[in-house]
Amino acid sequence: MTNLLEVLNLHKKFPITGSSSFVQAINDISFSIGTGETLGLVGESGSGKTTVGGCILGLIDDYEGSVRFSGQQLLSDRESRILRGKIQMVFQEPGESLDPRFRIGLSIEEPLLALGVEVNERRSRMLDAAELVGLPKELLELYPAELSAGQQQRVGIARAMITRPKLIVLDEPTSALDPNARADIIELLMQIQKDIGTSYLFISHDLSTVRFISDRVAIMYLGMIVEQGDTASVFAQPRHPYSIGLLSAVLLPHPNFKFDTSVSLAGEIPSPINLPKGCFLESRCPFAIERCRTEMPPPSDLGGGHIVHCFRHQELAKRDDTSDIFSDFQLESERLLSFPKSKLDHST
Amino acid sequence: MQQRSVKEKEPRLRSSTVALRLNNLGVEFPTALGNPVVAIRDLSLEIDHGTILGLVGESGAGKTTLARSLLNLPPVPGRITSGECIFDGTDLRKLSEGEQRKRRGRDLSIIVPNPRSELNPMITVGDQIATRAEIHLKIDRAEAQARALEMLKKVQIPDPVRRMKAYPHELSGGMAQRVVIAMALVCSPQFVISDDASSGLDVTVQAQILRLMRELAMEQQSAMLFITRDIGIAAHFCDQVAVMYAGEIVEIGTRENIFLRPRHPYTIMLMAAFSHNAGLRAQWRRPDDQAAPRNSQGACSYASRCPLAQEACRSDHPHLRELALGHQARCHFPVERL
Numbered sequence: 001m002t003n004l005l006e007v008l009n010l011h012k013k014f015p016i017t018g019s020s021s022f023v024q025a026i027n028d029i030s031f032s033i034g035t036g037e038t039l040g041l042v043g044e045s046g047s048g049k050t051t052v053g054g055c056i057l058g059l060i061d062d063y064e065g066s067v068r069f070s071g072q073q074l075l076s077d078r079e080s081r082i083l084r085g086k087i088q089m090v091f092q093e094p095g096e097s098l099d100p101r102f103r104i105g106l107s108i109e110e111p112l113l114a115l116g117v118e119v120n121e122r123r124s125r126m127l128d129a130a131e132l133v134g135l136p137k138e139l140l141e142l143y144p145a146e147l148s149a150g151q152q153q154r155v156g157i158a159r160a161m162i163t164r165p166k167l168i169v170l171d172e173p174t175s176a177l178d179p180n181a182r183a184d185i186i187e188l189l190m191q192i193q194k195d196i197g198t199s200y201l202f203i204s205h206d207l208s209t210v211r212f213i214s215d216r217v218a219i220m221y222l223g224m225i226v227e228q229g230d231t232a233s234v235f236a237q238p239r240h241p242y243s244i245g246l247l248s249a250v251l252l253p254h255p256n257f258k259f260d261t262s263v264s265l266a267g268e269i270p271s272p273i274n275l276p277k278g279c280f281l282e283s284r285c286p287f288a289i290e291r292c293r294t295e296m297p298p299p300s301d302l303g304g305g306h307i308v309h310c311f312r313h314q315e316l317a318k319r320d321d322t323s324d325i326f327s328d329f330q331l332e333s334e335r336l337l338s339f340p341k342s343k344l345d346h347s348t
Numbered sequence: 349m350q351q352r353s354v355k356e357k358e359p360r361l362r363s364s365t366v367a368l369r370l371n372n373l374g375v376e377f378p379t380a381l382g383n384p385v386v387a388i389r390d391l392s393l394e395i396d397h398g399t400i401l402g403l404v405g406e407s408g409a410g411k412t413t414l415a416r417s418l419l420n421l422p423p424v425p426g427r428i429t430s431g432e433c434i435f436d437g438t439d440l441r442k443l444s445e446g447e448q449r450k451r452r453g454r455d456l457s458i459i460v461p462n463p464r465s466e467l468n469p470m471i472t473v474g475d476q477i478a479t480r481a482e483i484h485l486k487i488d489r490a491e492a493q494a495r496a497l498e499m500l501k502k503v504q505i506p507d508p509v510r511r512m513k514a515y516p517h518e519l520s521g522g523m524a525q526r527v528v529i530a531m532a533l534v535c536s537p538q539f540v541i542s543d544d545a546s547s548g549l550d551v552t553v554q555a556q557i558l559r560l561m562r563e564l565a566m567e568q569q570s571a572m573l574f575i576t577r578d579i580g581i582a583a584h585f586c587d588q589v590a591v592m593y594a595g596e597i598v599e600i601g602t603r604e605n606i607f608l609r610p611r612h613p614y615t616i617m618l619m620a621a622f623s624h625n626a627g628l629r630a631q632w633r634r635p636d637d638q639a640a641p642r643n644s645q646g647a648c649s650y651a652s653r654c655p656l657a658q659e660a661c662r663s664d665h666p667h668l669r670e671l672a673l674g675h676q677a678r679c680h681f682p683v684e685r686l
Binding site (some may be wrong): 044045178179180182183186187205207208209211212245246248249250251252253254255256258264265266267268269330333334336337338339340 | 406407506520521522523550551552553554555556577578579580581582583584585603604607608610616617618619620621622623624625626628629631632633655683684685
């Protein structure tokens with residue numbers, strides 16, 4: 001798989017007004033996304049997920065490190081603005097990210113105005129985009145407030161797809177939605193990827209969704225990717241104490257499926273101002289040793305692109321908490337919830 | 349057309365230590381067109397001491413309206429049209445407004461999803477917690493302060509002595525939520541409502557808060573109504589689960605019955621939405637699926653969306669029926685499993 005996006009040693013600091021200190025939002029992040037691939041970027045609020053998305057889109061500049069897209073260095077100037085139609089974004093709150101006074105059709109075609117596309121083509125591409133995301137034509141004349149949250153998020157996706165992007169940054173696209181609308185949007189995104197081959201950076205804190213939509217996953221903590229790798233391997237064999245803690249907090253809707261581990265993280269994510277010299281998780285980690293306080297653990301490559309930043313990852317690997325409850329849960333729900341065979345003729 | 353002059357008699361989960369009993373609650377919202385929207389329809393339930401009842405359902409099902417109506421504070425402009433809410437032997441709605449206010453916050457407490465909107469930004473959190481204890485428990489200021497500090501310790505706020513003097517904006521979301529929980533529990537209420545109280549929190553913090561609420565509820569033998577959109581929380585954290593749809597409870601039972609032996613097509617559809625299995629989801633939805641019509645008089649509220657709907661479902665509104673011990677569903681044709 002060729003890499004569509006390559007992020008190398010990204011750092012971003014935000015100065016604090018009236019003070020000489022900085023918010024260290026991103027601390028040395030490297031990852032890549034292949035064509036037609038989904039990378040799940042997971043972490044708690046304040047871990048810097050959205051800032052990473054902003055740097056890729058060029059919405060945030062003055063970062064250190066390099067962001068390469070299709071082999072080209074992205075800069076925060078005109079040149080990269082032309083590229084920007086190739087990278088799009090879908091936001092968390094679909095209702096708030098649409099202009100309440102634009103009709104739906106106009107909201108969808110608006111990105112083409114910036115690219116200087118003439119009116120007839122705008123119109124026809126808008127209709128195509130609406131069809132792609134399954135928005136009925138009648139809705140195009142309505143205003144955002146007249147749509148359900150799920151429909152609004154379809155508009156968000158249509159608006160992103162209309163410039164024919166290669167990469168979409170999806171920033172918590174489903175967290176504001178009801179379970180059914182969420183599942184619909186996830187299915188739609190996966191269908192679009194299958195048909196068109198768009199790559200996704202899927203930013204989320206919903207681990208069970210990430211488990212099923214992502215090819216690879218990167219777990220962020222305080223501006224660092226503490227662990228990344230193939231989704232199946234990270235979820236079945238998490239090596240970083242933070243990943244283990246995150247997974248153990250996942251509540252699957254079945255009383256018998258619980259991530260079987262004794263690891264639980266105390267406290268909350270500390271402030272990203274004046275970060276400690278050693279490992280950022282040291283204050284919350286049940287496995288911390290003296291060395292963690294003074295030294296930042298370097299990346300260890302476990303093979304197959306599975307990278308972890310932890311001094312004790314080898315000991316953690318021996319722990320017997322490595323079954324993939326997510327696939328077990330899927331099998332069980334298939335058994336439990338499948339439609340009764342005798343009723344397969346949908347009575348009307 | 350069905351005429352139901354006799355009040356619907358519904359079998360209930362048996363117990364001797366009922367903390368709160370709700371009988372035939374109805375809540376309506378007036379509309380400009382004249383026909384009011386029925387937000388809660390003839391809803392009855394019981395919650396025992398030391399029990400957490402999870403209430404799940406999609407937005408618009410009436411979960412928050414139910415929570416507020418239990419305190420006799422239906423969301424404006426909603427109106428309670430029928431029913432009684434028996435708590436501690438009396439119907440809350442029959443008490444004077446002054447008596448009701450004494451009960452709320454002391455015996456009945458609610459925790460809301462956005463902790464910051466609940467806290468006064470101008471008053472330290474210690475003072476806010478202490479004030480509630482002082483007023484409701486009629487204790488002096490020093491004692492109330494001591495109680496507030498004790499509560500902050502119980503909700504595991506780091507450095508509680510210092511946090512007593514903190515203002516709400518100085519706290520993270522997780523800590524503000526802990527403060528709101530401390531405030532809700534400071535008078536040891538017998539009945540606590542949590543209205544999606546953990547939804548804005550990060551997963552690791554959410555896990556801590558859920559554990560904490562459960563421990564405190566058990567310790568005080570409170571009854572708890574735990575409203576959530578995340579059925580995963582209900583599966584791991586609640587003793588009993590009620591599934592709400594269009595202002596009614598469509599299925600209720602022990603956690604094991606609901607999650608291991610779901611019978612109502614809506615419950616199954618909701619669970620399938622969490623299964624990450626498109627095929628499974630499609631089986632439980634009709635191609636023309638859309639939002640529920642309200643006021644579906646004389647029909648099952650779910651009939652228009654139900655893949656198993658028969659003629660009876662469109663002509664007869666089903667009652668909540670007991671299917672097994674600790675398991676009821678409102679369905680003419682509850683799904684059978686082999």
